Every structure is written in structure tokens, then in C-alpha cells.
Amino acid sequence: MSDETNATTQKLPAEIDRRAFFTKIGLGSLGIAAAGTIVFSYEFLSPNVLYEPSAIVNAGKPESFAMNSVTMDVNSGIYLVRAEEGYFALNAVCTHLGCLTAWNQDLGIIACPCHGSKFTRTGEKIEGPAPKPLPWLKTWVSDEGDLMVDRSTDIPPLQYLRI
Amino acid sequence: MPLKADQIIERVRASRVWQSVFRSGTGSSTLHRALAIQQNIFLHLFATKVRKRMVRFSSTWYLGTLTLGTFLILVITGILLMLYYHPSVPQAYADMKDLQFVVSSGLFLRNMHRWAAQLMVFLVFAHMFKVFYRGAYRTPREFNWVIGVVLLVITLLLSYTGYLLPWDQLAFWAITVGSNLSSSVPLVGSKIHFLLLGGNQVNANALLRFYVLHCVVLPLAAILFIAVHFWRIRKDGGLYVQQSEPKTKAPPAAAPAAKEAK
Numbered sequence: 001m002s003d004e005t006n007a008t009t010q011k012l013p014a015e016i017d018r019r020a021f022f023t024k025i026g027l028g029s030l031g032i033a034a035a036g037t038i039v040f041s042y043e044f045l046s047p048n049v050l051y052e053p054s055a056i057v058n059a060g061k062p063e064s065f066a067m068n069s070v071t072m073d074v075n076s077g078i079y080l081v082r083a084e085e086g087y088f089a090l091n092a093v094c095t096h097l098g099c100l101t102a103w104n105q106d107l108g109i110i111a112c113p114c115h116g117s118k119f120t121r122t123g124e125k126i127e128g129p130a131p132k133p134l135p136w137l138k139t140w141v142s143d144e145g146d147l148m149v150d151r152s153t154d155i156p157p158l159q160y161l162r163i
Numbered sequence: 164m165p166l167k168a169d170q171i172i173e174r175v176r177a178s179r180v181w182q183s184v185f186r187s188g189t190g191s192s193t194l195h196r197a198l199a200i201q202q203n204i205f206l207h208l209f210a211t212k213v214r215k216r217m218v219r220f221s222s223t224w225y226l227g228t229l230t231l232g233t234f235l236i237l238v239i240t241g242i243l244l245m246l247y248y249h250p251s252v253p254q255a256y257a258d259m260k261d262l263q264f265v266v267s268s269g270l271f272l273r274n275m276h277r278w279a280a281q282l283m284v285f286l287v288f289a290h291m292f293k294v295f296y297r298g299a300y301r302t303p304r305e306f307n308w309v310i311g312v313v314l315l316v317i318t319l320l321l322s323y324t325g326y327l328l329p330w331d332q333l334a335f336w337a338i339t340v341g342s343n344l345s346s347s348v349p350l351v352g353s354k355i356h357f358l359l360l361g362g363n364q365v366n367a368n369a370l371l372r373f374y375v376l377h378c379v380v381l382p383l384a385a386i387l388f389i390a391v392h393f394w395r396i397r398k399d400g401g402l403y404v405q406q407s408e409p410k411t412k413a414p415p416a417a418a419p420a421a422k423e424a425k
Contacts, residue, residue, distance in 0.1 A: 098343040
């Protein structure tokens, strides 16, 4: 009897016995479950459907904007500018920490009320703390002749839309 | 013969109902007093014996206790405010205004909550400064300092999440700015921002998430860590008193000479 037991013990590799095997299985399953929990939590916490306004804004007829005017659309957070060179749209959200900037007609600048950043009409930074200029947004004219802006697509500056 | 107050108390303490709740029994010996503390689920967090100089005003200015006091005020007034506040975009601001102008004692409760919140942040910092400058964070209390830092973070997060709930312009832009700070975290910044707000902008999801964090998640975390914080005071040898620390030994050569001089 004792000889048999010895024989069985010798056959098994010394580094893994039953207890160590089950410990490894147990810890492995816990690890998999923990990883699954992290993935599940991340998926659960990120909403799949957002009830946020569309990124594409219909700004109306281009002719409704006067020459050399800066018009702010507060709801969508964009400026529509009609300059001599053409139309363009700027994102009105400050590049510093996301406040809504405002156009100051008298000074001819865009200023942020939160931390005092200043920009020119073309979005160039005059004064910090904003790290970047206000981005230009993709603009085009729809088939119905409306001026359209895509808030989610930035374009390089000074690309005027000529109509 | 009318009973004296202490006789009534003794009779109550000897009754079966009292004995079934409090196991320490009657009597006022040191053992009984110690058992009364030790066998109570709330009081057992604290030491059974405290040195008088530990509870002197000058040693702590009671800043930790005062912080707990503001926290309790915040929990009570906060629960009451929850009865009239709906964390939804159309209602949040109106409910806040209703609390100010329509609900009986609403203005008092809301102001109490607001002022206690400001005071709690102040007291947490004052408590930390007092602990720091007295050197009370040193061994064996260093881990309780770490728990204190966790409680500081929880306090600031409670303050921050509560800021959004009035849903006014100040709240909206403060949270817009504050949440944009989290976008600055390398690599995962924009993901954290998205998860925190439940969207790309401060909106209905953000209001609800901040509400749940403010009213459930963070208070529970605070209570848990406050309990550990108090328990650690006992485990780390009670409140810190300067005199109770071992004095640095005088140089061995000088010691006999000093004795002779006496």
C-alpha cells in the first residue's frame, strides 16, 4: 500500500500538486472574472445612445449675414463670420477649459469670460491662457442653398467658403 | 420616597430589556466603563481610556470632531433636501428655487447645507495643518495620515459634485471647466471625461451621475473611511499628545554630570 502511494507520488512532477493546481485554477478564474468586471463596468458606464444636439448645424441662408459680421449661435456654440474673403465658421468653445466665448463688437475680438483668453475674428490667439486658436469648422452650402456647419470636423484656418 | 435620578438610571440599567441590549451590566467600576465602550459597535472604534491632556482643547482644537460635526449636518440636511429635489434638467433649477422660496424651512436647510459644506472643506484643511505642524502624522500614525488624505479627496469630490446640482449658470460652467481638466490626463483623459459626464457635454446624464455620486457613492465611501480613520486613532495609540512621545536621550557622557550637579 505504502509502496503504491510512493510510486504515484514519484510519477507526478514535484512542482505541482493537487492543492497548487486548484489554487492556480481558482486565482485564474478570479483574474478572468475581474477583467470581465472591468470591461463590463466600462461598457455599462459609457452610454451607447446620446441625446445631444447634432454636430451638423443649419445656419440658414448665406445672404442673411451682413458683410463683415460675426454672428454667434449660442445653442450650437459656433460663430458664423462673413468676411470680404468669404464665409467661415469658428468653434466658440474656448480651447482652454471649454467655456463659451463671446464676440465683442466694440473691440473686434472674441473673449472668454472664464479665464480671459482673447482671440481675433479669425480665431487666432491674442492672449492666453488658451493653448490653441479657435478651430475653423467645415462649412458648405446644402442643396437647398443653406449654409451648413459640421461642428465635429475642424479644417485648417483661412479656408474661406466663397459663394 | 421619590427616587433620585441616579437611582432611576441604575434601575433602568438593571432591567432585562437594557441588559439584553447592553451587555456590560450595572456598576461603574473601571472595568464596567471599559466594557461599555468596548462592547458597543459604535463606541468600540474609540479607545476605552483617554488621557486628559489628549482631549484638552489646546492639543487638537477639536478640528477633527468639528469636521465630523459638519459632515453629520450635511448628511441630515442633504437627506431632507433630497425629498424636494429632482435631478433632471427641466426640474433641477426650479426645485432649487422652490427650496429657497416655497418649501417651509427650505431656505434654512439649503443654506445650512451650503455653509456646512464650505465649513467642512475649511475644517478638513485646518485639521490637516494642525496635524502636520504638530508632527502628529509621524510613526505610528503615518497610515492614518494616508486615510486622511483619502478623506480630503472624498470631501473635495463631494464639494465638486454638489456644485452641479443647483443647475444654474455657475454650476454649469464650473463643471464644464472642471470636467475639461480631466481631459488633460494623458492617453485616457477624453475617456475619463466621457465616463464622468456620461456624454460629451454637461447634460442630463452628467446631472444624474453627479447626483448619484454626491448622494450615494461618495457619502458611503466617506462613512467607511471615517470609521477606519477613528479606529486607527485607537490602534495607533490614541490622539497625539506631544508630551507623551519618548524624549530624545541626552548624550550618555553628559548625563552623569547633570545628575551630580543636582
